Amino acid sequence: MPWREVSAMEERREFVRLAMMEGANRRELCRRFGISADVGYKWLARWAAGDGDLGDRSRRPHASPGRCSERIEAAALSVRDAHPAWGARKIAACLRxxxxxxxAVSTVHAILRRHGRIDGFPTCPGKAWQRFEKAEPNQLWQMDFKGWVKLTGGERCHPLTIVDDHSRFSPCLRACADQQGVTVKAELTRTFRRYGLPQAFFVDNGQPWGEPGGERWTRLCVWLLKLGVEVWHSRPYHPQSRGKIERFHRTLEAEVLDLRGFSDLGQAQIAFDRWREIYNHQRPHEALGQNPPASRYRPSARAMPGCLLDPHYDSGEIVRVVSTTKAYVSFKGRLWRVPRAFCGERLAIRPLTRDGTYGVFFASHKVATIDLTKPKTVSHLSEQVSAISPD
Known part of the structure; x- marks a missing residue:
């Protein structure tokens, strides 16, 4: 007879009653009820043992010798509770x-999911970006402002972030009141005195490392050049070229800023300092083989100098001092515009390959071009856009 799912228990009890009748052919009853002889005799044994319900029993094994110990599960949950944004890979690295x-990482993930800490793996992982990485620490630092955060008092906090390209170590995470060049200069001075000078910075085109009109030369850039630190700009509208600091911002958002308020900049800075310590020295980083950034970082051997050095020009060069109020240099009886960032600085005018053209240089950096063949003075040249992956 066909098995009716809606009355499975009744069918089992009916089978048992019939099978226990005197002279019953139990194997024939099994065929009629559509079950095997083993199942039929199992039901009879359960009925004889007092199980009058004959409901489905759990198929879970009595013992799971391969299951993680309670100690491992408790340790994994403890790490997750301390760092709610960390996934199974980082937790496994911490346990080790x-x-x-x-x-296995999948087992750690199952532990977290079983205890309600996370859902399943994402179904649509993002497309991997093409990545570059400097060979040594301090060859390149990526710097940016994360989007501002509104404090509970109504003010804005602008997190200034710096990440070392090689190690992902963060030498600076500061809660700033604004994005002005003076503010950034003060924070960089503090950072340089502790960690030394990098060889170059990789920044976007916004303030204070770029002007709203597209000018790349700023007073902050000139100050960095005097320290021997170059400034590279990313291609406009290509945030993926600075993927490391963009990823740092996502982590900062998830582990510090998400659903959390700060009363003032001081409270935000306390939270930033506490998290930066964890990020640099404890948090496993997948790109570093689940080691923390501090395992690959060392301070720069280039110390912050006591005073800035001005560019040195040969005695035979044409040198002009830019006015402190007007961004022009005088050459061949005419005035030529230069970036305002060089007001008060000494610039050299050097001939180029084509007759009648000259370059205006700050040390070895060309900041403007003079073309005597044109009737009017020309505008200064902005620094050329660097490639997506700086060499």
Whole structure:
């Protein structure tokens, strides 16, 4: 007879009653009820043992010798509770670092999911970006402002972030009141005195490392050049070229800023300092083989100098001092415009390959072009846009 799912328990009890009748052919009853003889005799045994319900029993094994110990599960949950934004890979790395033998990453993920800490794996992972990485620490620092955060008092906090390209170490995470060049200069001075000078900065085109009109030369850039630090600009509208600091911002948002308010800049800075310590020295980083950034970082050997050095020009060069109020240099009886960032600075005028053209240089950096063949003075040249992946 066909098996009716809606009355499975009744069918089982009916089978048992019939099978226990005197002279019953139990194997024939099994065929009629559409079950095997083993199942039929199992039901009879359960009925004899007092199980009058004959409901479905759990198929879970009595023992799970391969299951993680309660100690491992508790340790994994403890790491997750301390760092709610960390995933299974980072937690497994922390367990291994603490002397525990972690299970597979998928097992750690199952532990977190079983205890309600996370959902399943994402179904649509993002497309991987093409990445570059400097060979040594301090060869390149990426710097940016994360989007401002509104404080509970109504003011704005502008997180200034710096990430070392090689190690992902963050030498600076400051809660700033604005995005002005003076503010950034003060924070960079503090950072340079502790960690030394990088060889170059990789920045976008916004303030204070770029002017609204598209000019790349700013007073902050000139100050960095005097320290021997170059400034590279990313291509406009290509944030993926600075993927490391963009990823740092996502992590900062998830682990510090999400659904959390700060009363003032001081409270925000306390939270930033506490998290930066964890990020640099404890948090496993997938791109670093689940090691923390501090494992690959060392301070720069180039110390912050006590005073700035001015450019040195040869005695035979044509040198002009830019006025402190007007951004022009005088040459061949005419005035030629230069970037305002060089007001008060000494610039050299050097002939180029074509007759009648000259370059205006700050040390070895060309900041403007003079073309005597044109009837009018020409505008200064902005620094050329660098490639997506700086060499």
């Amino acid at each position: 670092r603490d002397g525990l033998e972690p299970p």
